[in-house]
Amino acid sequence: MTVIRLYDKPECPFCWKIRLALFEQGLTVEHIDSLAPETRETWQSLTPRKTVPVLVNGDIVIYESNVILEYLNDLSETLLPEDPTQRVTARLINSYSDGVIGAGLREVIFEKRGNAEADRDHKRIEQGIAQFETALDYLSGQLGGKTFFADSYSLPECALTARFGLAEAYGVEIPDRFSNLRSWFERMKSRPSYRATAPQHLLS
Template identity: 40%
Template sequence: MITLYHRSDCPFCWKVRIALVELGINYQLIDTVLGEKHPEVIKYNPKGSVPVFVDGPTVIWESNTILEYLEDVYGPEKLYPGSPARRAQQRLLVSYSDTVVGPALRDQVFEKRSKPKAEWDWDVIHKSEEAWRNCLAQLEQWLGDKPYFSDKFSVAECALLPR
């Protein structure tokens, strides 16, 4: 059985969980806590971070690599449907989620998570909100009037939904 070590507040973990559900794969979920190093996570991942995915002897600790493994082993053309050009576009959307959308929200999340409201830096929060609005505008432009970024649910939705 597949085991996934995760944190409930981690969008990278949610990306993998969404893919597992979409592919109809049963898995065991092991919760970890922010700031605490889970011994199994440390055993499997030299970085000590989640997600950590274990499928028998196969151990993977990077979310995008986990998604590619799931596609290769459990779901040909389910997460990355379409032509090579279409699949490349989906990979770009995953990268955009990780490198642009996530960071747009990160400063605000960290500011609000780490301090009482009276100590929040509102400049940081407002800049983050503006960056988030810009991301939404770009995503809306790419999505247009389609229900999905590809012809059907894909890795792009797995990456963007947790954001």
Template identity: 30%
Template sequence: MAAANRLACYSDPADHYSHRVRLALAEKGVAVEVIDVQAGQCPARLAELNPYAGVPTLVDRDLVLYEPGVILEYLEERYPHPPLLPVYPVARAHTRLLVHRIQRDWCSLVDRILDRRTREEARTQARKELRESLSGVSPVFAEKPYFMSDEMSVVDCCLLPILWRLPVLGVELPRASRPLLGYMERNFAREAFQASVSSIERTMR
């Protein structure tokens, strides 16, 4: 039961927003009870905790958080080591802006592809845009081990779950995207990332 542990996370094992939270928890080595909630389902306890009955939802004793960005900010403040945000305000602002751009530029396309209500021609266009956009930014990944950073950050926690899903999204990166492919290979092999992957997500590649 969620109440048995101090920290619990209601998570859709196939959802990239839930995955980013699980990845942040794994990176910080936080002991948490992950409660799988399949899409379309809503346990009674989750409905009591979250007025939107959605995931991810984090429960820390009497505190309930239910928006991915808010959850990631809380985890950074509650468990500051290892940090997923830079120390200095300007660098922090830049990191937050990158997260915003990932949400606007890439997550929106991913969500369009995965939405069953999306018409096939719109889905095909979204795949094309996502492939071209990721390919275009690939050279950036040759400069640093993480996305525009020497250290793992919240930006990577948002990006890696998307990249993990490229096969099920129907997006194949060209060979010219070698820096990005290398970034993916290195980070998918990391212990924390592997710990964050659900059994359903393991079938995606």
């Protein structure tokens, strides 16, 4: 039986959402650290973008995270709802997570990661947090009082769990006014997949 290989980076949100998807599906996977010098040449030869994640399953090589998610759904039919309208919703929110939620958080994380407090651009951090909080308005409206963003655990849960997990790790909180999002994230953190896939240094 072919074992899926995932060239991975612990704090990469695109990698983390793939780890969540794989765990939720119960698929056997070999995680390969893309930061290890001995693996860099191998995985970079597989992708023109020279970025991770890169998933390899036999002769199939996929180097774009959302295409990986679609492929994983094709394997198990568990990451997208059956209803066509709900499938569109799931895909749109997954895209929103990458393009809008991720944009503000990126500013905060890139500024805080590796920089001492005195060396940080605090205006950049404040602007990133403000951008993140503004982006939550749409998400809160989309979630409403539902358990999941679509009618079951799907792509948005993978994507947003990773984003919110990194936000929390870098001191960016979901404001109290978004109580449905705070409750949603607590539910996601209580799933076995969260602890199994989160960067271990963020759990300590």
